[in-house]
Amino acid sequence: MTALTEARKTRLTTALGDAPFDAFLAASPANVDQATGYRSVSGQLFRQHQMAALVTDSGTTLVCPVADSGPAIDAGLHGDDLVCFGRFYFESVDPAAAPTKLVDQHDDVVQAIRTAVQRRLRPGQRIGVDVDGLHGLWPAVQAALPDGIETVDASSWATTVRAVKTSGEIELLAKAAALAEDGIERALAQAKPGVTEQELATEVSHAMVAGGGSPRFVVVTSGERSALADAAPSARQLRHGDLLRFDVGCVVDGYWSDVGRTAVIGEPSAEQTRRYDAILAGEQAQLDWVRPGVSAREMFDVAVRTVEVAGLAPYRRQHCGHGIGSDVYEPPIISPSFDTPLESGMTFCFETPYYQLGWGGMMVEDTVVITDSGYELLTHSDRSLRVVPA
Amino acid sequence: MTALTEARKTRLTTALGDAPFDAFLAASPANVDQATGYRSVSGQLFRQHQMAALVTDSGTTLVCPVADSGPAIDAGLHGDDLVCFGRFYFESVDPAAAPTKLVDQHDDVVQAIRTAVQRRLRPGQRIGVDVDGLHGLWPAVQAALPDGIETVDASSWATTVRAVKTSGEIELLAKAAALAEDGIERALAQAKPGVTEQELATEVSHAMVAGGGSPRFVVVTSGERSALADAAPSARQLRHGDLLRFDVGCVVDGYWSDVGRTAVIGEPSAEQTRRYDAILAGEQAQLDWVRPGVSAREMFDVAVRTVEVAGLAPYRRQHCGHGIGSDVYEPPIISPSFDTPLESGMTFCFETPYYQLGWGGMMVEDTVVITDSGYELLTHSDRSLRVVPA
Numbered sequence: 001m002t003a004l005t006e007a008r009k010t011r012l013t014t015a016l017g018d019a020p021f022d023a024f025l026a027a028s029p030a031n032v033d034q035a036t037g038y039r040s041v042s043g044q045l046f047r048q049h050q051m052a053a054l055v056t057d058s059g060t061t062l063v064c065p066v067a068d069s070g071p072a073i074d075a076g077l078h079g080d081d082l083v084c085f086g087r088f089y090f091e092s093v094d095p096a097a098a099p100t101k102l103v104d105q106h107d108d109v110v111q112a113i114r115t116a117v118q119r120r121l122r123p124g125q126r127i128g129v130d131v132d133g134l135h136g137l138w139p140a141v142q143a144a145l146p147d148g149i150e151t152v153d154a155s156s157w158a159t160t161v162r163a164v165k166t167s168g169e170i171e172l173l174a175k176a177a178a179l180a181e182d183g184i185e186r187a188l189a190q191a192k193p194g195v196t197e198q199e200l201a202t203e204v205s206h207a208m209v210a211g212g213g214s215p216r217f218v219v220v221t222s223g224e225r226s227a228l229a230d231a232a233p234s235a236r237q238l239r240h241g242d243l244l245r246f247d248v249g250c251v252v253d254g255y256w257s258d259v260g261r262t263a264v265i266g267e268p269s270a271e272q273t274r275r276y277d278a279i280l281a282g283e284q285a286q287l288d289w290v291r292p293g294v295s296a297r298e299m300f301d302v303a304v305r306t307v308e309v310a311g312l313a314p315y316r317r318q319h320c321g322h323g324i325g326s327d328v329y330e331p332p333i334i335s336p337s338f339d340t341p342l343e344s345g346m347t348f349c350f351e352t353p354y355y356q357l358g359w360g361g362m363m364v365e366d367t368v369v370i371t372d373s374g375y376e377l378l379t380h381s382d383r384s385l386r387v388v389p390a
Numbered sequence: 391m392t393a394l395t396e397a398r399k400t401r402l403t404t405a406l407g408d409a410p411f412d413a414f415l416a417a418s419p420a421n422v423d424q425a426t427g428y429r430s431v432s433g434q435l436f437r438q439h440q441m442a443a444l445v446t447d448s449g450t451t452l453v454c455p456v457a458d459s460g461p462a463i464d465a466g467l468h469g470d471d472l473v474c475f476g477r478f479y480f481e482s483v484d485p486a487a488a489p490t491k492l493v494d495q496h497d498d499v500v501q502a503i504r505t506a507v508q509r510r511l512r513p514g515q516r517i518g519v520d521v522d523g524l525h526g527l528w529p530a531v532q533a534a535l536p537d538g539i540e541t542v543d544a545s546s547w548a549t550t551v552r553a554v555k556t557s558g559e560i561e562l563l564a565k566a567a568a569l570a571e572d573g574i575e576r577a578l579a580q581a582k583p584g585v586t587e588q589e590l591a592t593e594v595s596h597a598m599v600a601g602g603g604s605p606r607f608v609v610v611t612s613g614e615r616s617a618l619a620d621a622a623p624s625a626r627q628l629r630h631g632d633l634l635r636f637d638v639g640c641v642v643d644g645y646w647s648d649v650g651r652t653a654v655i656g657e658p659s660a661e662q663t664r665r666y667d668a669i670l671a672g673e674q675a676q677l678d679w680v681r682p683g684v685s686a687r688e689m690f691d692v693a694v695r696t697v698e699v700a701g702l703a704p705y706r707r708q709h710c711g712h713g714i715g716s717d718v719y720e721p722p723i724i725s726p727s728f729d730t731p732l733e734s735g736m737t738f739c740f741e742t743p744y745y746q747l748g749w750g751g752m753m754v755e756d757t758v759v760i761t762d763s764g765y766e767l768l769t770h771s772d773r774s775l776r777v778v779p780a
Contacts, residue, residue, distance in 0.1 A: 028437075041607055041620035045718065047418075047437050048525070070747060071621035089706040090617065093748035135438070136526010202599055209595040212588065215604065217431055227480065230431035231461035316479040328435065357460060358483035 004168035004253075005037030005076070012055060015161040021126040021152055025113070025141075026053040027133030030254075030326040031158050035060055038075045039254055040068050050109040050137065054116045054127075061116040063109060066090075066102045083119070085112040110137065114144045123148025131155045159331050163323060164345035169255060170369050173324065173347055174378040176213055176250055176257035177367045181381045183207035184246045184261050187220065191388045193240055193265060197222055197233035204248050213250035213257075216328070221245050222265075227361040229353070240266045240390050243360040247353075249328060256328040258349045259379055260365030263386035275312050275354060276362050276385040282307035282352035283364050283383070286320065286334075290350075291374045296338035303334070303352055312354060321350040324367060346370045347378070394558035394643075395427030395466070402445060405551040411516040411542055413446040415503070415531075417523030420644075420716040421548050425450055428465045429644055430458050440499040440527065444506045444517075451506040453499060456480075456492045473509070475502040500527065504534045513538025521545045549721050553713060554735035559645060560759050563714065563737055564768040566603055566640055566647035567757045571771045573597035574636045574651050577610065581778045583630055583655060587612055587623035594638050603640035603647075606718070611635050612655075617751040619743070630656045630780050633750040637743075639718060646718040648739045649769055650755030653776035665744060666752050666775040668700035672742035673754050673773070676710065676724075680740075681764045686728035693724070693742055702744060711740040714757060736760045737768070 012034055016024055026035040029043045035053035042065070043049040052063040061081050062072055067088035073079055079097070085106035106112040121127070123146070131138050132155035142151060165173070183204030190203050197220045205215040220233040226245040238244065242265045249258040264272055285306035286299055303320035307313075323330035324347055332340035334350065342348075351365035362385075367378040402424055406414055416425040419433045425443035432455070433439040442453040451471050452462055457478035463469055469487070475496035496502040511517070513536070521528050522545035532541060555563070573594030580593050587610045595605040610623040616635040628634065632655040639648040654662055675696035676689055693710035697703075713720035714737055722730035724740065732738075741755035752775075757768040 039622070041609060041622060045607055048522075067619055070618040070745070074615065074618050074621060087708045088619070089708065089745070090619070091706070091744070091746040093746060097747055132438075136528075138526075198602065202602065205599040205604075206596065209592055209599055209605070212592065214595075215599070217435055219431060225464065228460040228464050229457055229478070229480070231464060232429065232431060316481070318477045318479065354481070355460070355479070356481040356483060357487055 002037065004166065007166040007168055008034050009037070009060070011166065012161055013057065016055060016057070019128055019154070019157060021128035021154065023054055023056040023121055023125065023127045024154060024158065025127050025129045026055065026158065027051070027130040030162070031130050031133055032062070033254055033326055034162055036062050036072075036077060038062060038068075038072045038077060040064065041071070042067065052109065052113055052116070054113070054120055056120045058120065061120055063112045063116050069102050083112045083116045085109055110140045110144045113141055114146065117149060118146050121149060126150040126152060128152050128154025128157055130158050133158070156331065162325055162330065163332070164343055165325060165347050165369065169325060170347065170378070172252050172255035173257070173367060175211070176252040176255050177259060177378045179208045179211040179213040179250050179252065180248050180257040180259040181379055182211065183248055184259065185381060187246065188263055188386060188388060191238060191244060191263065191265065193390050194237050196235050196237050197225070198235055201233040204246070208250040213252045215250050216256070217247070217249050219245070219247040221361065224358060224360060227355045227357045227359060229355055229361065238265050241269065243272065243362055244388065245361050245363060247363060247365065254326050256324055256326070257367065258324055258328055258365060259367065260351055260353065260363040261381070261383070261386060262362040262364065263388050265388045266390040268385055268387065273385060278307050278310035278312035279352040279354050279362060280364055280383065280385070281310040282315070282320070283350055283366065286350040287368070287375060290342065290368065290370065292344045292370060292372065293341050296332040296334050296340050296342065297336050299334045299342070299350070300336055303350070307352055315354070320352055321348050323347065324349050342370050344370050344372045392427065394556065397556040397558055398424050399427070399450070401556065402551055403447065406445060406447070409518060409544070409547060411518035411544065413444055413511055413515065413517045414544060414548065415517050415519045416443040416445065416548065417441070417520040420552070421520050421523055422452070423644055423716055424552055426452050426467060428452060428458075428462045428467060430454065431461070432457065442499065442503055442506070444503070444510055446510045448510065451510060453502045453506050459492050473502045473506045475499055500530045500534045503531055504536065507539060508536050511539060516540040516542060518542055518544025518547055520548050523548075546721065552715055552720065553722070554733055555715060555737050555759065559715060560737065560768070562642050562645035563647070563757060565601070566642040566645050567649060567768045569598045569601040569603040569640050569642065570638050570647040570649040571769055572601065573638055574649065575771060577636065578653055578776060578778060581628060581634060581653065581655065583780050584627050586625050586627050587615070588625055591623040594636070598640040603642045605640050606646070607637070607639050609635075609637040611751065614748060614750060617745045617747045617749060619745055619751065628655050631659065633662065633752055634778065635751050635753060637753060637755065644716050646714055646716070647757065648714060648718055648755060649757065650741055650743065650753040651771070651773070651776060652752040652754065653778050655778045656780040658775055658777065663775060665702050668697050668702035669742040669744050669752060670754055670773060670775070671700040672697035672705070672710070673740055673756065676740040677758070677765060680732065680758065680760065682734045682760060682762065683731050686722040686724050686730050686732065687726050689724045689732070689740070690726055693740070697742055705744070710742055711738050713737065714739050732760050734760050734762045
């Protein structure tokens with residue numbers, strides 16, 4: 001088991017000791033990863049892939065398809081701590097080895113969860129359930145639980161536990177952010193009139209791959225397309241005067257990046273400069289304001305108010321940032337809906353995008369870790385409106 | 391609208407004309423893409439991203455988050471054909487433009503689907519529903535439908551419609567397959583003792599990215615790890631005598647590849663050669679046997695029987711291939727559960743993997759399109775047990 005896996009498991013079991021339930025049933029890929037250190041290749045491919053982990057003070061049971069049993073054991077789990085479902089054949093030189101015996105033990109994940117609960121818990125005990133992670137499966141799981149087991153929705157508890165990051169997590173987030181920034185810088189070095197959005201996106205992805213990251217979203221849009229928010233890069237060629245907007249992220253060992261930068265092809269117009277200065281002022285105000293104890297809602301308000309005071313009004317946003325970790329969006333979201341006070345060790349993307357259809361879009365987005373005295377940036381590249389010589 | 395989008399929509403509306411329902415409600419990302427030509431960036435990132443498309447003989451309505459409205463219109467949809475939910479702000483130089491008016495029209499996807507149905511259908515009409523694509527959302531959607539609308543589960547109908555590919559789809563599948571093969575060849579050229587699985591996986595991803603593909607799974611495993619089926623590449627260094635197994639795929643414009651090859655570092659042992667010859671014989675038997683009218687089950691049986699006759703017995707598999715297209719696994723699956731007769735224009739991966747824990751794993755997997763006279767391979771690289779000089 002790696003030091004990171006160990007530290008995350010300790011964080012989770014410590015939190016469980018203070019929780020109003022005896023066990024935690026993790027279901028989202030990120031929550032299962034936290035609980036076990038195992039990330040399924042199939043789980044990253046298939047929306048319908050199902051996995052769960054039951055965390056108790058006596059240990060953790062992974063519930064997974066038989067096909068995941070081989071890699072899960074390789075990742076450090078014990079065969080006795082797996083409850084599998086479905087059909088997949090691993091042969092073995094040791095006929096008594098666990099995975100060969102796991103085939104067809106349970107028809108589906110619901111039955112396997114029931115078995116895991118029966119093994120680990122007794123009537124009268126209570127499980128905190130990652131209901132959000134189970135999606136539509138929750139009614140079936142609830143119906144199948146053994147008699148006498150109580151449940152409570154622990155979806156938000158699970159993400160709260162993950163909000164304050166370990167040092168190993170911060171290192172991975174910093175690495176993922178650096179690869180996204182490296183991609184943007186490489187793309188900017190290639191940008192000029194005639195080059196396409198897709199060609200620049202390829203540069204970004206190459207940089208991520210070269211550093212050991214997996215590209216996950218590479219939004220490179222230009223001209224009027226820069227106003228489209230999350231749109232795929234197209235064959236559109238850059239032209240003089242274009243806005244060029246990057247919103248890109250990759251995953252490194254399960255941890256995400258999400259970085260935004262904006263450039264102009266040639267000298268920026270007065271309007272481009274004025275508007276960018278306003279959104280940059282908004283993001284800078286967040287950095288100037290942030291410290292432990294400030295609420296996510298306040299961070300939203302300071303961003304919106306500053307952008308408007310700086311002359312871009314009305315500035316309408318549903319959020320101005322979000323937590324980031326083993327999910328790209330983690331609570332607290334920097335929005336009016338979250339009164340959560342920020343804590344030292346939490347990691348955020350702060351962002352102030354602006355999208356005007358028919359004109360263009362711009363953004364600046366950076367990653368920070370909250371510290372006792374304020375914050376530390378995990379991104380390091382030039383945050384100004386970048387100028388591509390043309 | 392691209393020619394490919396047009397061809398797919400025609401295929402879908404033609405099939406709808408023969409279906410026992412008046413409209414089709416698509417919900418999985420692949421089915422929505424078929425119906426509309428729109429692929430959401432967020433939809434590829436978030437399991438919980440929700441979208442739907444209602445296809446009728448009078449036109450198609452896309453149900454999507456407001457954040458998707460800008461890129462969807464850019465992709466060729468008309469604003470009047472969108473029903474949106476949630477909050478996201480696009481400003482516009484034209485204040486009357488559609489996306490600026492779409493904010494907060496519906497709280498959630500369920501209410502938006504209800505509105506789409508009300509606009510397109512009248513009481514007494516029947517909808518075929520992509521129930522599988524809706525996952526756990528189906529009960530809520532069903533409860534919210536207007537009175538008098540009948541529904542029928544059309545999940546398998548939807549994938550059947552997509553099974554016979556258009557020429558444009560086959561081109562994209564061929565391109566995606568070529569990028570996967572190029573990645574494997576580049577990695578084989580770098581392979582030697584001391585090189586790590588991760589380093590070779592990076593080579594594979596670079597090749598995919600260079601050709602305009604998005605790497606989706608890059609399973610590069612060696613030595614005993616090659617037996618782990620879908621496992622992430624590790625820092626393990628190649629050693630003399632190792633098996634080296636590739637199972638890799640990328641996406642090109644929404645279409646997948648999935649290619650498998652096996653190598654040995656240095657001269658193969660007699661056992662490695664004997665076993666690989668058996669699985670290659672199994673895959674070759676599939677190619678020799680395949681033609682329109684043969685069932686998926688027969689294709690499974692011929693593979694398993696041939697591997698066993700060739701000396702690798704028992705050869706236990708849950709499947710020996712699968713359809714491939716805008717999902718990496720599409721029905722019919724080459725398994726005992728599918729009696730489906732193969733048709734000209736269907737596209738498949740045929741594969742005969744073998745995993746023995748404690749020894750290693752090997753596979754050969756190729757992509758074919760079924761033709762009137764048999765098949766055409768979309769993969770072209772050497773299928774033999776590859777030898778890496780060491």
